[in-house]
Amino acid sequence: MVAYQPLSFLQSQPCGPWEVYLEQIDRVTPHLGHLARWIDTLKHPKRILIVDVPIERDDGSIAHFEGYRVQHNTSRGPGKGGVRFHQDVTLSEVMALSAWMTVKNAAVNVPYGGAKGGIRVDPKQLSMAELQRMTRRYTSEIQIIIGPMKDIPAPDVNTNEQIMAWMMDTYSVNEGSTTTGVVTGKPVSLGGSLGRQEATGRGVFVVGCEVAALRGLDVAGMRVAIQGFGNVGGVAARLFAQSGALVVAIQDHEAAIVNEGGIDVNALLGHARSSGSVAGFAGATRLDNRDEFWEIDCDMLIPAALEQQITAANAGKIKASIVLEGANGPTTPAADDILAERGILVVPDVIANAGGVTVSYFEWVQDFSSFFWTEDEINQRLTRIMKEALAAVWQLAADRKVSLRTAAFIVGCTRVLQAREMRGLYP
Numbered sequence: 001m002v003a004y005q006p007l008s009f010l011q012s013q014p015c016g017p018w019e020v021y022l023e024q025i026d027r028v029t030p031h032l033g034h035l036a037r038w039i040d041t042l043k044h045p046k047r048i049l050i051v052d053v054p055i056e057r058d059d060g061s062i063a064h065f066e067g068y069r070v071q072h073n074t075s076r077g078p079g080k081g082g083v084r085f086h087q088d089v090t091l092s093e094v095m096a097l098s099a100w101m102t103v104k105n106a107a108v109n110v111p112y113g114g115a116k117g118g119i120r121v122d123p124k125q126l127s128m129a130e131l132q133r134m135t136r137r138y139t140s141e142i143q144i145i146i147g148p149m150k151d152i153p154a155p156d157v158n159t160n161e162q163i164m165a166w167m168m169d170t171y172s173v174n175e176g177s178t179t180t181g182v183v184t185g186k187p188v189s190l191g192g193s194l195g196r197q198e199a200t201g202r203g204v205f206v207v208g209c210e211v212a213a214l215r216g217l218d219v220a221g222m223r224v225a226i227q228g229f230g231n232v233g234g235v236a237a238r239l240f241a242q243s244g245a246l247v248v249a250i251q252d253h254e255a256a257i258v259n260e261g262g263i264d265v266n267a268l269l270g271h272a273r274s275s276g277s278v279a280g281f282a283g284a285t286r287l288d289n290r291d292e293f294w295e296i297d298c299d300m301l302i303p304a305a306l307e308q309q310i311t312a313a314n315a316g317k318i319k320a321s322i323v324l325e326g327a328n329g330p331t332t333p334a335a336d337d338i339l340a341e342r343g344i345l346v347v348p349d350v351i352a353n354a355g356g357v358t359v360s361y362f363e364w365v366q367d368f369s370s371f372f373w374t375e376d377e378i379n380q381r382l383t384r385i386m387k388e389a390l391a392a393v394w395q396l397a398a399d400r401k402v403s404l405r406t407a408a409f410i411v412g413c414t415r416v417l418q419a420r421e422m423r424g425l426y427p
C-alpha cells in the first residue's frame, strides 16, 4: 500500500485544525476492520475551491478577500456545511471543518457528505452594504460547485439568516429561478425552518441533559460554564438556565464574566445584543485574566466558540466533570488524553452540536416539498435523533472500551467508508 502523502500545499501549517482531524482519523483507523483499506479517502478532501472576492468599499476603494469552499466527501450525499466569516479563517481550518461535517452527518445519519466554506475577513470592519456585496460576490464565485443537489451552505461563525437570504437570492438570480434549497438557515419567510435558528444550541442542551443523567447529575442546580455566547452558546445558556442550571461563567471574544450564584441569561442576551459582547454586563464580575475561565468551578464546561481552545496547556486545570463540545474541534488530541486520564468525560462535537445540521436537513426536505412542519414537530424529531445518536455512541463506547469521540468516529467513518466501498472507484 502506498503511504499517505501529506497534502503539499498545507506543509507550512504543521499544527493546524486539519492535522488535529488527521490525528483523530489515525485514532479511529484500528477500529474500522476491513474498511481501513479506504481510510485515505477521509484524508483527502474531494474538492477545494479558493476564490478571490473583490468588493468596492463604501469610500470607493477596492478590497480583496480570500474565500474558500471545500467539499470533503460526497459519498453519502451532497456536501453540507456552514460558511464562516472570520479574520483567522485558513484553508486548513475550512478543510478540517468540512471533514468534521462528513463524520458528523454520517454519525447522526443525515444523507449528506461534508463541506464547509469561509472568507478570511473581520466582518465587524464592514458596513452592512459592504457585507452584502462581499456575500453576493462570494456566492457567485462558488456557484459553480454549490446547489441543492450538490452542496448546501448554512450559517456558522459570524454568518446568520440575513447572509443566507443574500446567498439564496444571488444563486437564484444567477440561475433564473428561486432556489430555496441551495442554503439552509434562511429566514422563515424565505423557506427557512421553524426551530433552525436555535437548533444547534437546543441539540447541545438535549445531549447535555442526557449525559448529565447518565452521569447521575441533576440539571437543576448543575453549574455550567460556556465559552461563546453566539448562536450556539447563547441558546444553550438560555435553555440550561430555563431548566434550573446555574450558568456561572461565560467567555466571549472580548471578556470572561462570572457570577457564582448564576448569571441572569435573559438579561445578558439583551446586553450582548445591544453592545455586541458580554463585556460590561452589570450582573457579573469580569475576570482580569480571561484564561482563568478554564479553571472555573463547574460541573459542565461547554466550549461553543472556536476550535483548538482546550489544549495541553489548560486541560489540566479544568474542574468540570463533563466537557460538552458545542463548537467544532474545540479540544486537541493531547487535551483529550489529559481529560481522559483525569476522568473528565468529553462529549464530542460530531454528536453534541449535530442539532444544527439535523434541522438544516429538515429545512431542505421542507423546501423540496414546499410543505412546512410545526415547531413542535421539528423539536420532537430533533430531540429523537439527538437522543438516539448519543445512545448508540454511548453503547459502542462501553462495548469497545473507547472514548465517546472514537465511538462517534467509528459510527460516522464506518457509514462513509461503506458507501465508498459500495460505490467503488471510477473508472
Ligand code: NAD
Pocket: 155, 156, 157, 158, 159, 200, 227, 228, 229, 230, 231, 232, 233, 251, 252, 253, 254, 304, 305, 306, 307, 326, 327, 328, 353, 354, 356, 357
Ligand atoms: P457565532 O458567531 O454566533 O458566535 C460565536 C461566539 O464565539 C461569539 O459569542 C463570539 O464572541 C465568541 N468568540 C469568538 N472568538 C472567541 C474567542 N477567541 N474566545 C472566546 N469566544 C470567542 O457562532 P456560532 O454559530 O455560535 O458558532 C460557534 C461554534 O459552534 C463554532 O465552532 C461553529 O462551527 C459551531 N457550530 C455552529 C453551528 C450553527 O448552527 N451555527 C452548528 C454546529 C456547530
